[in-house]
Amino acid sequence: MIYLDYAATMPMRPEAVQAMLPYFTERAANAGALHSAGREARRAVDDARAAVARGLNADAAELFWTSGGTEADNWALLGTAQAQKERRHIVVSAIEHHAVLNPAQALARQGYEVTFVAPDREGIIRAEAVEQAVRDDTLLVSVMTANNEVGTLEPVAAIAAAAHAHGALMHTDAVQALGHIPVDVKETGIDLLSFSSHKFGGPKGVGGLYVRRGTRIDPLIRGGAQERGLRSGTENVPGIVGTAAALTAALERMPDEAKRLAALRDRMMKAVLDGCGGVRVNGSLSQRLPGNLHLTFDGIGQDALLMRLDFGGVMASAGSACTSGIRERSHVIRAMGLDGDGQADLRLTLGPDTTGEACEEAVQKILSAVFELRNHH
Numbered sequence: 001m002i003y004l005d006y007a008a009t010m011p012m013r014p015e016a017v018q019a020m021l022p023y024f025t026e027r028a029a030n031a032g033a034l035h036s037a038g039r040e041a042r043r044a045v046d047d048a049r050a051a052v053a054r055g056l057n058a059d060a061a062e063l064f065w066t067s068g069g070t071e072a073d074n075w076a077l078l079g080t081a082q083a084q085k086e087r088r089h090i091v092v093s094a095i096e097h098h099a100v101l102n103p104a105q106a107l108a109r110q111g112y113e114v115t116f117v118a119p120d121r122e123g124i125i126r127a128e129a130v131e132q133a134v135r136d137d138t139l140l141v142s143v144m145t146a147n148n149e150v151g152t153l154e155p156v157a158a159i160a161a162a163a164h165a166h167g168a169l170m171h172t173d174a175v176q177a178l179g180h181i182p183v184d185v186k187e188t189g190i191d192l193l194s195f196s197s198h199k200f201g202g203p204k205g206v207g208g209l210y211v212r213r214g215t216r217i218d219p220l221i222r223g224g225a226q227e228r229g230l231r232s233g234t235e236n237v238p239g240i241v242g243t244a245a246a247l248t249a250a251l252e253r254m255p256d257e258a259k260r261l262a263a264l265r266d267r268m269m270k271a272v273l274d275g276c277g278g279v280r281v282n283g284s285l286s287q288r289l290p291g292n293l294h295l296t297f298d299g300i301g302q303d304a305l306l307m308r309l310d311f312g313g314v315m316a317s318a319g320s321a322c323t324s325g326i327r328e329r330s331h332v333i334r335a336m337g338l339d340g341d342g343q344a345d346l347r348l349t350l351g352p353d354t355t356g357e358a359c360e361e362a363v364q365k366i367l368s369a370v371f372e373l374r375n376h377h
Contacts, residue, residue, distance in 0.1 A: 002358045002365075004316045006291060006351030007148055007176060012246070013201035013352070019245035020203065023238035031235045032226065041237045048244035055247050056193065057184040058210050064227045065240055068207035069175040069196030073099035073142075075209055075220045075231075076171040076192040080140055081107055082218035087139035087168070089113045093125045093154070094335040099194075100142050100173055101331075117143075122284040123150045123336050127158035131165075138168040145177035145193075149319040149332045149347060150283030151292025153181065160189040169215060175199055175207075179250035180289055181258065191215050197239065201352070202246035206239035253352075261291035261350045264359050268348065269293055271363040276370055282338060282345070291350035296333070296343050300373040305344040308369040314362050318345045 003011075023044065029037035031045050050060040066072045077090070077100065092104045094116045108114045115133045119125050125143050134141060141163035146153050160170035171192040174183050179200025185193055192215065196207040211217055211230075223232030250257075269281060278298035297305065302318055309316055319330040329339050346366070350359070 002314045002362045004314060004348045004350060004354070004358075004362060006354075007151075007199070007347065007349035008317055009198045009204065010201045010351050011353070012198075012203060012242070013249050015249040016202050016242040016246040020238040020242040023241055027237075031237055032224070041235075044237055044241050045235050048240045051244040052195075052208065052247055053210075055178070055183070055251050056195075056210055057186050059213065062210055062213055064209050064211060064231050065235060066207045066209055066231060067205055067236075069097075069173065069194050069199075070099040070207075071220070072194035072196075072207050072209040073097065073173055074103045075217070076194060077103040077107065077140065077142065079217040079220050080169060080171075080192070080215070081110075081112065083216035084139065087137045089115070089135055089138045091115045091117060091130060091133045091138055091141040091163075091168075093143045094118045095123060095125070095147055095149075095332045096142060096144055097148055097173055097175065100144070104142070112139075118335055119152075121336055121338065122287075123147055123152035123282070123332065124284055124287065125154050125159065127155050127162050130159045131162040134162055134166045134168055136166055138163070138166055140169045140171055142171040142173070144173040144175075145183065146174070146181065146289050147283065147332060148176045149330055150294040150336070151176075151289040151349075152283040153177075153287040153289065156190065157188040160191075164189065176289060179247055180254065180291065182254075185210055185212070192217075197243040197246060200246055200250040202243040203239045206236055206243050208243075257352065258290040261354070264350055264354060264356060265291060265293045265348075267356070268359050268363055271360070272366060275363065275367040278374075279370075280338075282333065282336070291354075293348040293350075295346045295348070296338065296340075297346065297370050298340075299342055300344045300370060301342075302344045304373055305346060305369060308373065309346075309365060312365040312369065314365050316362075317347050319347055 029041045031041040053060040053063045104114050163170040169191040173194045175196045178195045191212045193210040198204040219230050280296045282294040
């Protein structure tokens with residue numbers, strides 16, 4: 001089996017598994033309990049918070065645990081809208097994950113005005129385009145750090161500057177970026193940032209929201225007083241501990257790993273382009289996640305390609321795992337103006353266990369699948 005779907009989820013890093021194990025059994029106390037075991041769990045949660053905050057160049061007090069990226073995205077949009085009623089305009093990119101697009105549409109139904117900014121044909125959201133969309137009554141601009149489908153990196157620092165010039169907040173969904181490329185909230189001027197543990201080798205069901213000190217935000221989930229009263233629910237201590245262990249390991253290896261994955265990706269890209277015609281690479285070739293290769297093949301069907309690869313032992317996807325049951329072309333490809341008939345999209349995403357041999361074998365299987373499907377017609 002050749003696993004090339006790391007953007008959907010990454011197998012857990014051994015460091016994360018090891019760190020988590022004691023917190024399922026002998027250290028299973030509730031972090032809200034006052035006894036010594038509870039205080040030990042609280043310390044573990046706080047230490048993990050500090051470790052992840054360091055990875056973002058944030059203060060630990062600015063980091064809140066959530067159940068993952070989707071909750072963090074929803075909270076960033078809905079929580080800031082609830083916290084203030086003066087500004088009624090929101091700007092989001094047209095290529096955001098649905099965890100941002102759907103809350104934005106929910107706010108539109110509540111009377112907010114939402115402007116969707118289109119990318120260029122490389123999938124880049126230009127700061128100038130955001131500048132034209134931002135107004136004096138704009139509450140929030142939300143543009144992802146890295147696109148989850150085509151891998152394009154967005155100029156979030158320049159976009160944040162455009163937002164701040166009008167007194168608007170800047171949110172970025174960094175779910176695909178954290179642990180893979182440098183992410184620095186101070187350098188970029190981000191006010192709110194969402195991340196998800198399982199994208200960098202931590203457990204599923206854990207993530208977080210960075211909220212710059214002084215940013216007004218209301219809770220989305222109400223109940224007890226956890227997370228300083230802003231996010232109720234018993235803390236997932238094993239998951240939180242595993243998140244910090246995974247991110248620490250990812251950041252230690254990131255410089256070398258990014259080079260390694262980019263080299264493998266470029267070799268795969270060249271081999272596919274050399275090996276068959278009627279194929280296009282989507283997304284920016286220079287501003288791109290190191291382990292992402294997104295291709296479109298003419299003259300074949302989407303499902304047929306993925307199924308044939310699956311039968312051949314290659315695990316890949318067309319785009320976001322969260323929309324895999326949807327029949328039409330991805331909203332990202334459509335927003336980039338690259339939508340055509342009779343085309344199949346293929347997202348290949350590499351990770352820590354991807355080898356050169358696996359990439360070569362995958363390319364051969366992709367080329368033969370495309371050749372067979374085209375000749376089948």
